[in-house]
Amino acid sequence: MRLIALTLGVFFILTCFSYAKEKEIDVDAIKNPRAADSKSISNGNKLFFEKCSVCHGEKADGNGPSAESFEVVPWDFTDGTIADISDGFLFQKIKNGGIWFEMPPFGLILKNNEIWDIINFLRSISKKS
Numbered sequence: 429m430r431l432i433a434l435t436l437g438v439f440f441i442l443t444c445f446s447y448a449k450e451k452e453i454d455v456d457a458i459k460n461p462r463a464a465d466s467k468s469i470s471n472g473n474k475l476f477f478e479k480c481s482v483c484h485g486e487k488a489d490g491n492g493p494s495a496e497s498f499e500v501v502p503w504d505f506t507d508g509t510i511a512d513i514s515d516g517f518l519f520q521k522i523k524n525g526g527i528w529f530e531m532p533p534f535g536l537i538l539k540n541n542e543i544w545d546i547i548n549f550l551r552s553i554s555k556k557s
């Protein structure tokens with residue numbers, strides 16, 4: 429009985445690892461299907477201020493009213509940091525949230541296209557310093 433439990437346990441852990449690995453590889457393969465036109469950017473702008481600025485800041489600089497309370501402080505989206513980050517990473521993060529749920533999973537609230545609009549907006553305000 430113990431052996432069965434142990435085998436199942438090991439199997440479960442291995443499955444988790446391979447799943448996590450698969451997810452990791454997938455991220456960069458995700459491409460933004462939404463054109464970064466003014467309609468998309470302004471919609472992303474609106475959504476960002478509604479849903480994200482409490483934590484990420486009115487200016488999207490990572491200085492929202494509740495930003496200080498976090499263990500891992502959100503990035504400044506205006507200083508060019510995200511220029512080197514793939515669309516897929518940003519998409520996954522917004523959709524699934526952070527590991528500790530400090531960053532909530534917005535896949536429950538936002539449609540994929542709305543997430544892409546926000547990413548288009550963030551790219552539009554991100555300056556490479």
Ligand code: HEC
Nearest residue numbers: 479480483498500501502503518521522526530531534546
């Ligand atoms: C309850 C506070 C909170 C809200 C609301 C929130 N975030 Fe976050 N977010 C965080 C925190 C804290 C981090 C950093 C820790 C982490 O990466 O999990 C983060 C991380 C991120 C990251 C990864 C880059 C980074 O700064 O580490 C992205 C991209 C992001 N958030 C986008 C968004 C978007 C877009 C919204 C709105 C749809 C949003 N967040 C709403 C708290 C929040």
